[in-house]
Amino acid sequence: xxxxxxxxxxxxxETGTPVTLRCHQTENHRYMYWYRQDPGHGLRLxxxxxxxxxxxxxxVSDGYSVSRSKTEDFLLTLESATSSQTSVYFxxxxxxxxxxxxxxxxxGSRLTVL
Amino acid sequence: AQKVTQAQTEISVVEKEDVTLDCVYETRDTxxxxxxxxxxxxxxxxxxxxxxxxxxxxxxSGRYSWNFQKSTSSFNFTITASQxxxxxxxxCALKGRDNYGQNFVFGPGTRLSVLP
Numbered sequence: 535x536x537x538x539x540x541x542x543x544x545x546x547x548e549t550g551t552p553v554t555l556r557c558h559q560t561e562n563h564r565y566m567y568w569y570r571q572d573p574g575h576g577l578r579l580x581x582x583x584x585x586x587x588x589x590x591x592x593x594v595s596d597g598y599s600v601s602r603s604k605t606e607d608f609l610l611t612l613e614s615a616t617s618s619q620t621s622v623y624f625x626x627x628x629x630x631x632x633x634x635x636x637x638x639x640x641x642g643s644r645l646t647v648l
Numbered sequence: 649a650q651k652v653t654q655a656q657t658e659i660s661v662v663e664k665e666d667v668t669l670d671c672v673y674e675t676r677d678t679x680x681x682x683x684x685x686x687x688x689x690x691x692x693x694x695x696x697x698x699x700x701x702x703x704x705x706x707x708x709s710g711r712y713s714w715n716f717q718k719s720t721s722s723f724n725f726t727i728t729a730s731q732x733x734x735x736x737x738x739x740c741a742l743k744g745r746d747n748y749g750q751n752f753v754f755g756p757g758t759r760l761s762v763l764p
Contacts (some may be wrong), residue, residue, distance in 0.1 A: 546660070576756045577739070579752065582749070634681060634743070635698075
């Protein structure tokens, strides 16, 4: 157990509404990531963070923003949700050898945009 | 660019059979890391193994074994005497050189069904 919790675990929302997903870790790891998982695409990186207030874009960052105001929390925001953002979202931390370590994932957040 | 291919989309076996999940990767980095993850029907992602590119020694953990061959860019995963609890989607992943762990590429996954 890498001490990662995601909230909410399930959410249904309507197109155009803002949505924020929260990732909370208890072990003070520096590197945190948001992935989305879609059938046929595996896991794709949305945004990542390498420290407080240090974030950058991943492969599929359009339509998403992130914030990390303290080490333990990494927030993913959909400013105006679209149906294409219906997905399962996973938060992850890098454990072991800093950024070269293995990823440990949260339980996932299932988002449905109607 | 990095890429991970898992050519087997779905595999079905009967309990107690051995099964091998294939993983082929592409990278230009000389130092890289390979991983396998398991995603059971409950949905969580479970880390199974990490292998460094400079360590080609195969590994066995109980019924699980991994065969890393740099010459063929493959990192295959074998389950011996499969059990129903092994039913899951298995992901192979590759991490190349980067500063922040952002260069982590997953394959599309192989869905394994172990039938009783």
